[in-house]
Amino acid sequence: MRLSALVLVVLQFMASTHVKAESNDVTLTQAFADDNYGLYQRKVLEAVFSATPEYGEAQISLHPHPMSQSRQVVSLLKGDAHIMWSVTNAEREKLLTPIKFPLLKGLAGYRVLVIAKDAQHNFPHALSTDELKTRTLVQGNDWPDLHVLKSNGFNAAGEEWSLWFTSMYTMVEKGIVDGFPRNVNEVKTDLIRHADKPVTIDKNHLLIYPNYEYFFVHPDNSALAKRIRIGLSRLIENGTLETLFNKFESHKFALTLADDPRRARHLLQNHSLPYVLDYARWDLEKEKAIKALLAE
Template sequence: MQRLRWLHQFIGLSCLSIASLSVAGEDIQVIKMTPKQSQEDVSHDYLVKLVSRSTEIAEEHFGPSRIEFMPIMLSQGRVLQLLGIGGVLDLVSSAPTSEREASFLSVKVPIFMGLLGYRMMIISPEKRMEFEEITSEDQLKNLVACQGTAWPDADILEDSGYKVFRVDKFEQMFEELHDGGCDYFPRGITEGYGELEYYNEKNPEKPLAKFDSVLIHYQVPLMFYTSHNNFELAAKIQYGMERMVENGELEALLKTHPVTQSAFPLSKWKNSKIYSVPNNRLPKSVPTFKKELWLELNTQP
């Protein structure tokens, strides 16, 4: 109740803030984004840089912008509900579902150019030998993956017979690996290494480990969502991101950002084994046919 009461107060202050900007005649568009999910959420900086650069490219046609952040972080399910409240939240990154595509307006460019669907695993060091002995997908399915309660990934994995343990908070994933609630935490190759490095720096007394000799792959992009009323913002980011794909800036950002650069060069994965998982829940509206938007790994079958 206290959090909800505070949130109602925050909504009121946000609306007052927007009104004062309007009265003052300021024409800079304020884009409200979520803060980090936790200190381990080092991918947040990549998202911010991508929004900043794409809107900068689009500024000539859509006008200037600046980014601000909500002062608190809620679960993904609750955060999405805030998109329709003017001045509180304008932009969320999320994996697409049919419900989200109907309820919100998406920017049809995959944020990580499809590499998010290639999943390495964060594990407890004590389980390394068990993972090294995996020679079949059935062995992996007998282990338990940690996933977010509202993440589409959890449904995708369960559809194919994977065991999933769902938790509400991002930082709880790391604790469950230590406590035995789950055996591995699948993370995109564009995000997992940075998150693991940050976690181990902050928790040297109980480090976790990477396992990437085996990858799980399912086609699931991360995309930006806004409300249907905020169509100009969606158009602005879409325009900027499409230009970044065309001129190579988006791939260059992936190759150079501290969080995502560990995925490159993509040839480093040629000796990894990959287990492909179908994503029958991927909405038809996701532009999988636009090959220029997607990067792929060449790995062992």
């Protein structure tokens, strides 16, 4: 009886291990924010899984612990999570497998300056790029954008992550820095959350550099990477992804800022990224985007 019981326990353990190995359930990392932050990326991932039923059903769960971007990378490498999304750079692409599709149409590389409400006179339209480099700026300490700014000669300092970037906005409010270059996709939501602070968007300038926000997976998880690529290609082809993108008011606002002809455009190089995508605006370059995804 004891031997039979032992065999039964072993068989049950093996069965549970097999189920776990075959499971399509995935864990997505999350940043220090509420559930609305990254909602678009989660909706895209859900649509990807729905568009690839031949791979089986999949459930997405958020990692229980919010993390900085650098900790999210570690979490994927340790196997504590399966997918993260963030702006890419050469280092992250060496450590993880990037799904080279700019979820935000390349708009992650379009930055407006958040400044104090009484400081617009410090940012006249005629301000040259070299003059703009003399202004003090702040970025997240582990954001690839900090290296972009510094390598282009900007006076930028890194700040530790804080909930909803409160420390960065406080630095602008108190005049510790002149400005906070903020992603055009996220600035509107930020300002709503920091409505109690006397800060606003500079009216005259736009920083532009190659900068793409990708999904990343563990380098050994080629099956998951393939499923995401196939799913994205199908969502582009049938128009679902464009519809999903346009459901977010922040995205519409971002395009308004990015395409504003009145803003002075300051073109920067991204020394952390050895390539430029010709399909970043995948709504305008559908065939190129699909071809690139399926060729990886």
